[in-house]
Amino acid sequence: MWIELYGYASALCAALIGIMLAVSRRKHPTFKIGSFLFVSISIWLLQLHLFTSGKLIHFPEFIFLHIPFAICTGPLFYLLIQSIFKIEYLWERSQWLHIVFVMILTLFFLPIAWIPTQDKLELFRKNVTVISPFFKSYILFFLSISYIIPGIYIAFSFRFLFNLKILSSAGKEKSIFVFYLILSVFALSKFVTFIGFLSEGFGFLKKVGAFGFSTGVFLIFILLARYPDFLDLLRRGIREIRRQQNRISSDQTVSTLEKIRNLFEVEKIYLDEDLSLKTLAYKLSLRPDQLSQVINDSYGKNFNRFLNNHRIREAIRILKDEPDLKIIHVAMRCGFNSKSSFNESFRRETGITPTEYLKKKSMES
Structure with a gap:
């Protein structure tokens, strides 16, 4: 029971992080992008814990509705990393392509959102006879890309994250060390959760991954509550390292x-x-x-x-x-x-x- 409450509390914390970043007086795009990212994470995390605890069956109208938010986390994470790691980051037209991409996928997702509640309930109980074989494949496609697209965008982020000069400075700069430590928690949790969904014999990994992801959210919430200027410190530290590198x-x-x-x-x-x-x-x-x-x-x-x-x-x-x-x-x-x-x-x-x-x-x- 306490693990379940832990998960719901982490979803609430993710929403609060999103609000904290949204109302911040700082005008840098990092805060706005981070706000949308954590609101999306909040919705995805809430549904994940409802699913792993078996309580999602009590809210059948919400089944599958996490998918567009899960997809959103990929482009938003990529844009967030860009805004942190680039020396001069300005919102340009190319950034809108990622947003348009998500909006197009959301439009194609709408037929799934409009599935009658009773049919969603039957699908949750693994009774796939209520839909056609084509629509079953359609749903499986969206369930898959809700993991694949974030994974692809995370891979795109590697060129920023695995800068050797920045990585070597992690031991000296506390903000950079903490940033990479929390990213490691999220990455490992996401991987474990994905394995849990793929392997029937390792279903318990879904709970383990969800617990780890929630822990990462709690760490960020505590960090930003204790150090509101953390993102600014992180950006300044990385920017200075990149300037020295590119001088x-x-x-x-x-x-x-x-x-x-x-x-x-x-x-x-x-x-x-x-x-x-x-x-x-x-x-x-x-x-x-x-x-x-x-x-x-x-x-x-x-x-x-x-x-x-x-x-x-x-x-x-x-x-x-x-x-x-x-x-x-x-x-x-x-x-x-x-x-x-x-x-x-x-x-x-x-x-x-x-x-x-x-x-x-x-x-x-």
Whole structure:
């Protein structure tokens, strides 16, 4: 009985972790992605413990409904690891492909969700005569991919997780050591649970795996409750290690800075609204993370702030020379693709909006 309660409590803790991350004032994508991930884990974990305890039969309408949430854990875990391990992580269009993929699978899952409750109950009792052989295969397919897809995404995450420089630093950096320790608990538990579902003779492994997974959730809950800044510490530690790993030579840094100065001060490349860290890095024959490191170390700001600083300086020059020009036209000439982003960047750099700037200048004159 206590194991069952332990499982339900862990599902509640997973939901609370999701809420804690959702309401966090930190705006980094790590917290939003982590929020969705733990809410999905909460639903999957609750159904897992209902199943292993035999209580799911009392809630037949919930049978199979864990599948889309189990599938979600794969892409969300991958995106979470990306956000933690990348030096500069920005939400890009490519990330939406993972979300769209899950949404498409969820649409195809709907026929299973709409199975009558009585039929779900019979299927839970292993009476498959209530559905056609095709639909039986359809359900088995989704049950399988609820394990396979997370497994594939976990494999995709290996290129980040098994960075030798970061792994070798785990003994020195406590946050990294704890992170890998908890990941190991989850990985082992997931594997044991999967073996339990595949092998009839080892059904007890389902309970063992569920218990281990719940323990991992409790560890994270205690960790975040005790150290709310843990994810920030982890990100900063990993980012610093990757910067040291990817640092270019001092001669190359000097050469790169000269090229950047020429591109920004002479060619005014910042006026191109499509300019990004990737495109500039390609032009300079660097990786985006290397360029980011050069800009951060040399100018004390990230690429976006560096870019917008030049654009706003150009905007101020235009506003002085052509005060009658419409704000939207100034924005477009400086490389901004919308008036709202221009206003926000102008306020961040100067403390006032373009309109307020013009009023101030007219009063001074």
